[in-house]
Amino acid sequence: MNLQALTLTIKLAVIVSAVLLVLGLPIAYWVTFSRLRWKFLVEAVVALPLVLPPTVLGYYLLVAFGSQSALGRAYQSLTGHSLAFTFSGLVIGSLLYSLPFAVQPIVASFAAVDPKLIAASQTLGAGGWKTFWRVILPLSRPGVVTGAVLSFAHTVGEFGVVLMIGGNIPGVTRTISIDIYDQVQSANYSQAGQTALALLLFSFVVLSLVYGLNRRAWVAWPSK
């Protein structure tokens, strides 16, 4: 089993799901509560990674990281190297690729908060910020946890985008899915089997823990 690939993958997934939680909350809040007419355009952009093949996303990222683009040139002049085939590049690609998995469950849970509760909070003197922290967010906890878990799991299982923009550099961009692919290509089946089993068990334990802890949802009204 390739321990280096496993720790690299978990590191990537933890960073990506943490950043997506921070980015996903304001994006989800805006998507849920904005009254702008062209809001649907943002929703469509957020959902794009769901339908695009990872190779398409990977291709555009490579272009963006390259010296042809302003972003690529700016990054290169700051750090002296390109984003392509680096861990940072991998984080950026994974953020985009997993964005809908974080945002959509959070939007669904924000939208399920009774608008009367938000109105009640306002009549009690709370502004938007306090209403968010004390009413909307606590009541949306299951959706927020689901968003974080899905983006974590999706990053762990990512293959196409990593292959396109990260390549296969041990300790830098060789994630566990790439590693398994490599082992199979070189007919190293027992190695591949061990790593695959480790990933399977790890994912199962994490998901079970999260869903187990996330079961208690608040009940607004007792059943009659």
Next chain:
Amino acid sequence: MAIQVTPTMPGPNAEASQRDLRVRIRKSFGGSFTLDAGFTAPPGITMLFGASGAGKTTLLDCIAGLQHADSGLISSGDHVFFDSSTGANLRTARRRVGYVFQTLALFPHLSAADNVAYGLAQTPSGDRSRRVAEILQRFRVSHAAGRRPSQISGGERQRVALARALVIAPSVLLLDEPLSALDAATKSHIMDDLRAWNEAAPIPILYVTHSREEVFALGDRAIFLEQGKVLAEGTPHEVLSAPRQEAAAQLAGFENIFDARVIGLHESQGTMTCEVGNSGVHLEAPLGRIHKGEAVRLGIRAGDILLASRQPEGLSARNVLEGTIASLTRRDVTVIAEIDCGVRVTVHLTPGAQQSLGIAPGARVWLVIKTYSCHLLRK
């Protein structure tokens, strides 16, 4: 448009008028519905009465700032909430309006005490817990302080919602059919506590209802709203019995409303005798949970009263009153007779019935009213 039943409604007392809620707004919903309402609510309970769709909740939402009027003015004392002429429009959070929603909207993830403390975020914590404990006790729900809304009864939830709205010392309290799900006894206990609170903190309370019984039982004043317009305002009695307010009278269902006093209880027969005002007119009504000497209000539908041109005999009906016809007016297929029999009584009859009775103004007639046609409007 609005007909002021009582000409001088806001009290002459300057202290009171500084707390008055003044509303004059217009809000259009496409072509189908326009809210166009103006009234002044002094401290005390004002019932906002009307059928569903009359615009009652929209009106409350505009006062709270949850919806925005197209034009007009909303103020509480000299605190202006909304003024389209100056562009003033305070955010809901800054209006200090207590609002109890129909669904109560208690925060399900917070305990009763934390729900009540929610509006006191700016208050130092010692002071806050003292005020929370105080108001929970005042509304008799101290025992529920640590429990979540899902763990307490409907009446307790109602009390917690009132406490939460009132602990912030609002300048106006809005109640949107808050008691509609409760039984009469629970309802009247809660209203007693609310009244006691209101005596210590005299603010205007707007209470939305579509129940005429509640208008009589709970309100000091009433505003009748129909199709977004104020059709009448005054005391509940005036609003619901004023003869010109046809819509109000129809909705109330009682063209005849009498203030009376119980002078005799006949428990074995399930009836009681009431004297209407000081007129000497006695009416037998169904027994209520009531004591002798207590004031009651009786409602009798004009269509439930029989008219006879000779003194009737051998009737099951217990109430036979003698009187003279003061006026007869025909409206469509209904003849409206005003009869003077010590009190003024309105009777509806058909044109055919009028002809066969051969009655005209000044004629002597007898009114026949069944015991069960006398409805007790206030317990």
